[in-house]
Amino acid sequence: MDIDRLVRALAAPDTRRDAADALAGLGAAAVPPVLRELTDEDSPVEWSTSAMLLRRLGAAAFDAVVRCLAVAGAPEVRRRLAWTLAGYGTALLDRYVAALSHPAAIVREKAAIGVQYCGADGFPAVPALLSLLDDEDADVASRAGFVLAQFGPRVIPVMRRIRAEGPGRQRAGALAVLASVGGEAALSERDRAAVERLIRVKLTGDRPRAPETCWLHWIAVPTGDQAGVMAELGLSRPRRVTFALGNDVVDADSHERDLRRVFVTPELDGWTFVIGSWCDPADDERRADVARLCVALSERYGRAQAYSFSEQDDASGWLVAEGGTVLRHWWTADGDDVPDEDADRARGVIGDPLPCEVARRAAIEAENAGEPEDIEGEWSWALREMAPEVAAAMGLSPLDITEDTPVRGTGVVALTPRGGGGEAFLGAYRI
Structure with a gap:
């Protein structure tokens, strides 16, 4: 079967669905040409069509998408690849967990978003997310904390243990997660006292500032x-x-x-x-x-x-x-x-x-x-x-x-x- 012909057929509304079905049936063989269309800003194929097809290809496409995202230079190409990576779902949770330790910050961040989209089923990724609470990239650390907080009260014992026992570099992130999940009620007496002290210290030099909100x-x-x-x-x-x-x-x-x-x-x-x-x-x-x-x-x-x-x-x-x-x-x-x-x-x-x-x-x-x-x-x-x-x-x-x-x-x-x-x-x- 002519794969290139099927890829070209993705550009036409009347042949798009059949071509996508045929390419999905080819498995790994379809990944390179479809990924090429996704990363080509001049491609006649709608990028969302290529992205959804790469998601359908599942594990066969996941690693290839990660590799491309790690080296992508153009902002639009990064956006397309990031959107694709985030949508593989719980079936590939183990791949997301592995990607959370990828050398490229953008891959770690988007893998965390992928875990986020898994909802409650993403809970097994908690240990890997904890390692990102002190990530050198602020966006990655922030996203990890946000995703951990989505698991609600289930993460409170873990965060309290980090606050009490460390690692020290994760304590600040754990405090933010606790506050997000349960407010002051989720904090220990020691942590509540520390927050109050910090507020008192900050108040000594506090100056007016205008609100910033939509x-x-x-x-x-x-x-x-x-x-x-x-x-x-x-x-x-x-x-x-x-x-x-x-x-x-x-x-x-x-x-x-x-x-x-x-x-x-x-x-x-x-x-x-x-x-x-x-x-x-x-x-x-x-x-x-x-x-x-x-x-x-x-x-x-x-x-x-x-x-x-x-x-x-x-x-x-x-x-x-x-x-x-x-x-x-x-x-x-x-x-x-x-x-x-x-x-x-x-x-x-x-x-x-x-x-x-x-x-x-x-x-x-x-x-x-x-x-x-x-x-x-x-x-x-x-x-x-x-x-x-x-x-x-x-x-x-x-x-x-x-x-x-x-x-x-x-x-x-x-x-x-x-x-x-x-x-x-x-x-x-x-x-």
Whole structure:
């Protein structure tokens, strides 16, 4: 049978399936030509077709894919080979275990991903993954820890043994795995005390820093009364944190939309920020409660504001309350059309546009004076990214915080009413 003819047939939609079936039946003989197509960026065969076929070829192709990945230079070729290697499944777990000790870091990392995709069936790979916790390549070490954590409570005894007995070079990675699996409850008393000491040491030189996350939600109050703000919001069990730790918690929770924790900053240039998904004034579930809380805060402190901002431009919102009254509450959500008065009323938007909104609209109209049809589209996109601009105009945006921002006090991570009797720290974070 003409293998080259079958490979060429992979490029045509009407012959692709039959050709793939025929090549899969040839076993090892089909590996070199199919691998050649996968690594040729100019090949007429879709790379995913070649990759899936190499996966079908199983053990016959695994080692060849590893060899190619170890020496691949072009980023696109590495990406294709890495994707192929990760998908062989539990049937080739022993090959993944062997690849975890490969000299090439990229092979070790992608083999760990292959174990990850095996799910619970990948547990026999734990001893090999442990040896990577202190890998010289940071990406490999990080991936090994991530995969070990996916096995859940089953790895806790192993990690505790490493923490107690070594090897010493694996202790830091084992601590991160324990924190990821079970939070503070998974740590020994000694480890919990060590973490607290490290936080105290880091706090002595801690400086403000802006949060770095794709989705940011916050309440801003013009006061340094951190304890009073927390009491008004019903927050509990505060734990002192550095800015790096507080911001890391916010980032992790924003991706999971976790409503159980918030980061409460120290006083920053006269403002206290409560940051976390629980503070979102644009979310259907949280909107009314956030408005109620801001009204209560504004009665006590004169003003209170809440904001929602997404770097993905998929949602935005702001709420401004003064003296117990909501002056402005505006939000958009993914899929919203260009807002108009009728749409605002239908959504329940409150209040007249703020001066900064009026000024931004006027600037867009001036910029598009000759093309009025573009004004509404530009305005719609502007509204989706305006939350930090509104916050800055109304006081201070957390995104404008720098290490030079005046600071008084210490930040805390606290539980919201949704957090109940849970833990403030559940996961592994930077300190």
